[in-house]
Amino acid sequence: MKILAVETSTEYCSVALWQEGLVAENCQLVGQKHSELLIAMIDELLKNAETGISQLDGIAFGKGPGSFTGVRIACGAAQGLALGADLRVVGVCTLKALAEVSGHDKVIAALDARMDEIYLAVYEKKGKEWHARIEPCLCKIENAPTLSRDGWFGVGSGFKVNNEALSKKYERQLSGVDASLVPQASAIAHIAVIEFSNAHAVDPELALPLYLRDKVALKTSER
Secondary structure, rough: OOEEEOOOOEEEEEEEEEEEOOEEEEEOOOOOOOHHHHHHHHHHHHOOOOOOOHHEEEEEEEOOOOHHHHHHHHHHHHHHHHHHHHOEEEEEEHHHHHHHHHOOEEEEEEEEEEOOEEEEEEEEEOOEEEEEEEEEEEEEEEHHHOOOOOOEEEEEEHHHHHHHHHHHOOOEEEEEEEOOOOHHHHHHHHHHHHHHHHOOOOHHHHHHOOOOOOOOOOOOOOO
């Protein structure tokens, strides 16, 4: 199976190619230049792998939550490439990708959502698959869901917000924290392979972003 994955929900831009269990990835800190660099990064990745879009079995993308513009870029690129090559698509939650990147089996994944809010989900890995113990949500740190067990590992920029307030909220239940981790295309690819195998891929026009915040088009003052 050959799967191309793209992830642009944070200030990082990453692309990855899964080929029968081997993954090649290019991940760069690009700020807000995703739209300028993404296609070139995909072209370089495929060229180095001596493969083309038509030889892929599918395309995966980080569907959010995250940067509104970044999530749209990944979704649009996946849709456009898949439509042109008659491929199916899998959207992977960026918080689940964060859990995959962590290397742990019990994970609190959190991304900074600005305006003193975070995107948060809690996952536990059973076998090769992740199961949501708390579904992705948008919340203030003080309103973050409670957990009944300990041994969780915290990942993502949400643990940097408000002087590490989230770490303090869950401090008795955390085995450790790495706030520097970001969702990556390689993690998107690993999760997507399972989704393709389970026949969860969709036609390109049905691939949708996950925003969580409804009023994404309004100014901060209007929200």
